[in-house]
Amino acid sequence: MxxxxxxxxxxxxxxxxxxxxxxxxxxxxxxxxxxxxxxxSAATPGHRCWARMLDSSSEAPTNLTHEALLLISIPRGPNREPQQCRRFRHPQWQLLAPNATAANWSEAATEPCVDGWVYDRSTFTSTVVAEVSPPRP
Incomplete structure (x- = not known):
């Protein structure tokens, strides 16, 4: 049938x-x-580790620019951009010297992001990734 x-x-x-x-x-x-x-909604925006001196307005020195604070707080990667998942354990003031070299970056102690991340919100104001893992001040 x-x-x-x-x-x-x-x-x-x-x-x-x-x-x-x-x-x-x-x-x-x-x-x-x-x-x-x-x-x-699940795009991963550009990000870097949260750093106390850089992202806490109460501890940031007023005489330094944001770029200078970024330089002493976050190590540079191979493309000379701030690394996304590493930060210096302590501020690296010697990197502000005019004769600072890339060798100085590799000698400093770094650690993974233990306090969360700071996301670039210029492209996406809010994503699932950025909402799930907010920085811990």
Whole structure:
């Protein structure tokens, strides 16, 4: 017995089958946008370790710029950008000297991010990644 014969014996396509197909079609319209949602809400923005002297306004010296505080708080990576997951254990004041070299960066003791991260919010103001792991002051 073929499917079409079986369907005819059961009463054919009625209102229930039509409503069921329409309900499935309506829900499938929203599925592609839901599947693409993570591309935007779970983006990982640029980040660096939270550093007490750099990110705590009460401890930051007023005579130093943000770039200078970043230089003494976060080690540089191979591309001369601040590393994302390492920070100096103690501020490296010698790096402010005009003759400071890359060798000075490798000699200083570093540690992983133990207090959280600071995220660049210029592209994404809020993402799942940035909300799950906020910095711990």
């Amino acid at each position: 073929a499917f079409s014969e079986l369907l005819e014996r059961a009463g054919g396509v009625g209102l229930f089958q039509t409503l069921q197909v329409l309900t499935l079609l309506l829900t499938s319209v929203f599925l592609p946008s839901h599947m693409l949602l993570d591309n935007f």
